[in-house]
Amino acid sequence: MKHGLTGLLAGLLAGAALTALPALAQESVKIGWAISKTGPNAGGATISLIPNYEMWVKEINAAGGLKLGDKRLPITVVEYDDRSSSEEAVRAVERLINQDKVDFLLAPWGTGVNLAVGPVFAKAGYPQLATTAVNERAVELGKRWPNSFWFLGQGSAGAGALVEVLTNLRKDGKIGNTVAMVSVADGFGIDLSSAGRPLIEKAGFKLVYDKSYPVGTQDMAPIVTEVQRANPDVFVAFSYPPDTLGLTEQSRLLGFNPKVFYTGVGTAFPLYKQRFGANAQGVMGIGGWDASRPELQDYFKRHVAFANREPDRWASPITYAALQMLQQAIERVGRVDRAAVVKELQTGSFETIVGTMKMKDNIPTNLWWVGQWQDGEFYGIAPTTNQGARAPLFPKPAWVAQ
């Protein structure tokens, strides 16, 4: 009995010592994220975020950890599934902050969920590196919540870059001025089409078809048939991944082959290339990267080795670059000081896989907005001022039987 009591006391003491330890000296850096592992957002999150988050942690820990001052601390991870629900994401982030007491948070997937958790991140002062959110109010939000960074920028910049490509092609006498536009009636499609409509018209193009369709539309035949009857030079779809594949498939079947064929989210996925093979050639879409960069080629190899599949060519490299920025900012500050890290992210300059990253109004200054499949790679072609911008392949070749 006495023995038992001493054992119990010793145990209690040891327990007390263990809980007191982190306050004395930090043993690890705790990083948490709430992400859509199930629900409608899981498809996107699995492709663009989760492998990058996990690979980044693994690589840092393999190198000995994050360098804080003169020592290296390993990263430990706390992860929750937000089940693609904004409410669930808010609860999980609050729990990560208050209960798990994580040192840093990584952002959830998607524009809507990032907007929903924004106030929670801001209130607690955690840097929010939203790498999968396109948002017209990004500049305004960056001012309201200085801790929030919107790595995919504003929809109007995306639409603007597309209009730049089209205007250049028209200037060379390659295309006329008829454009058909379809968009998904949800966050991304609404944002991009309402930003794009005035820009397209202001540049002197004529919208011969301009309609939206509900999320989850399973048959694109009626839309593509109508667009084909309007016979436009340019086809623009601000679509989600399943619709992007559906629209491309239907266009191929009906032999609808405009001179410029542009689709939205999903065009930059490796799945697109797998699915359409040679028919991907010449298709434009949102995103892109400068595949000639050796850093990106190296990243590509590591990603394939880690996740057993290729990264997408839009949000994936940006996500990894954002994580590199976070790592460099934390190491420059040298301690877990979130306010100082936010300041460093806002003002510093960072070497990443996509090049030198600098933020302006909490948005990166060098984003790719229009990419094009050229010989099996999705190259960035606009904004044309970006380093490594390729000339567009024109006209889009005819569909081949597959």
Added chain:
Amino acid sequence: MILIDALLSGVTLGGMYALIAMGLTLQYGVARIMNLSYGEFLIAAAFLAFWFFTGLGVNPPAGLLLVVPLAFLVNWAIYRALLTWLVARAKTRAALEVDSILATFGLLFVIQGIALVAFGGAYYSYSYLAVPVSVLGSTIAANRLVALAAAAVIGGGLYLVMTRTRLGTALRAVAVDPVAAQLVAIDIRAAAAFAFALGGGLVAAGGVLVSMFLTFSATMGVLFTMKALIVVIMGGVGNLMGCLVAGLLLGLAETLVSRFVDPGLTLAATFTLFLGILLWRPAGLFGKAAR
């Protein structure tokens, strides 16, 4: 010409809706199990078809011969091992409905979890029979035509089985009145298990066929459950012909509105039609009103 185009594409879409709903009408109408994990079975079959096609080189129609019997057995086992308990303890039909909703809601997560572990959350898509076919001067994808033909054959064939055979009559008797069915020596346990398993086989067939032209992911099941539920309620619970007609009506309405009005209004059109039919016939097109 334009009309033929739209009608044809509406009929193929409608055929797909009918195809994915026929299994649910048997499970809900005859076996009295409101199966919330229905869409998950569809996705599981789609993944199997994907794996057969890309991994083993077995094409989807051949895959049907493997996937459908497998799904039949799995569903029969699930009914026997899991759902018989609920049937035995349920005092009323309403109690069984609530219990089966809860149990299959749990099953949904189990199946989805397995699919997530095996395939991850990413989108999947492959290309089979994606060739244009000219029908009455309008172009349509061969794989969608195959799905339409399968819906017609399965729907029509099962309708004949249900109306012309002893087994079908027994199943319909169980659907109409499980208590009275016992009085004429129908083993309602066996009939219900058979209907549930048959429904499972049908949804697997639907999953294999739609995987030829739809992009799918492990977490998309609920979309199909919802669509199937609308078709089943609209057509009349337990009625295969109702399923076929309701599916075709929905497909046609969606396509015609998308083509001649605005693609943005397809959802509104679907639900207007749904509401209208329920107001006119509360038990669905072919349903018998409850007394």
